[in-house]
Amino acid sequence: MRRYHARQCQQPACGLRFPVAVDQALGESCPRCGAPTSISGEPYHSEEARALGDRAPGLALELLVDNVRSLRNVGSMFRTADGAGVQAIHLGGFTPTPEHPKLAKTSLGAEQSVPWTYARDGVARARELLTRGYRLWAIEGGPRSCSVYELPRVQPNKPVALVVGHEVSGIDPRILELCEQIVRVPMLGLKGSLNVSVAFAVVAYHLRFVTSN
Numbered sequence: 001m002r003r004y005h006a007r008q009c010q011q012p013a014c015g016l017r018f019p020v021a022v023d024q025a026l027g028e029s030c031p032r033c034g035a036p037t038s039i040s041g042e043p044y045h046s047e048e049a050r051a052l053g054d055r056a057p058g059l060a061l062e063l064l065v066d067n068v069r070s071l072r073n074v075g076s077m078f079r080t081a082d083g084a085g086v087q088a089i090h091l092g093g094f095t096p097t098p099e100h101p102k103l104a105k106t107s108l109g110a111e112q113s114v115p116w117t118y119a120r121d122g123v124a125r126a127r128e129l130l131t132r133g134y135r136l137w138a139i140e141g142g143p144r145s146c147s148v149y150e151l152p153r154v155q156p157n158k159p160v161a162l163v164v165g166h167e168v169s170g171i172d173p174r175i176l177e178l179c180e181q182i183v184r185v186p187m188l189g190l191k192g193s194l195n196v197s198v199a200f201a202v203v204a205y206h207l208r209f210v211t212s213n
């Protein structure tokens with residue numbers, strides 16, 4: 001595991017503090033002002049949450065990503081899906097797939113551990129998930145939506161497929177009408193919604209570790 005130490009700029013008006021890998025001969029001058037820096041404190045390494053005995057409760061969770069344009073958002077959702085024990089990701093419409101070479105930049109390889117499918121018609125894929133016994137839960141706002149923090153407890157024997165849609169126009173109405181539940185993440189500020197991959201992370205982790213626990 002790579003070790004780091006903190007360096008700090010010796011110019012009092014600057015004082016920038018930043019990490020440098022111990023095996024790297026970088027950072028002797030401040031990246032902000034160019035003054036000399038010095039090492040501050042003992043070397044350390046980044047801690048992983050993995051292998052601390054976290055267990056996934058029984059709820060089977062999948063994800064339908066229909067017409068999400070951004071590679072970063074899709075890559076980020078693969079990484080989150082891997083962490084939250086999501087069993088499969090179904091990509092629809094113009095959503096980029098892991099065949100795109102740049103997707104791994106944000107997924108950090110999670111597309112290797114989360115199985116995925118691709119369908120040109122996301123509505124057809126949504127219907128297929130229904131026939132496989134999945135309940136479809138849209139992540140979206142609007143008057144029909146229920147806050148993720150007010151959801152009833154989930155019965156683990158009834159699998160759920162979360163649905164996210166286009167960053168601007170939202171979920172296709174033909175998919176939305178197939179959804180049993182519309183789940184929103186509460187918004188207290190000026191903006192009407194979170195980034196789609198962040199909203200998915202909030203809902204997936206809540207369902208996985210709180211609501212179905």
Ligand SMILES: [Zn+2]
Nearest residue numbers: 009014030033
């Ligand atoms: Zn400096």
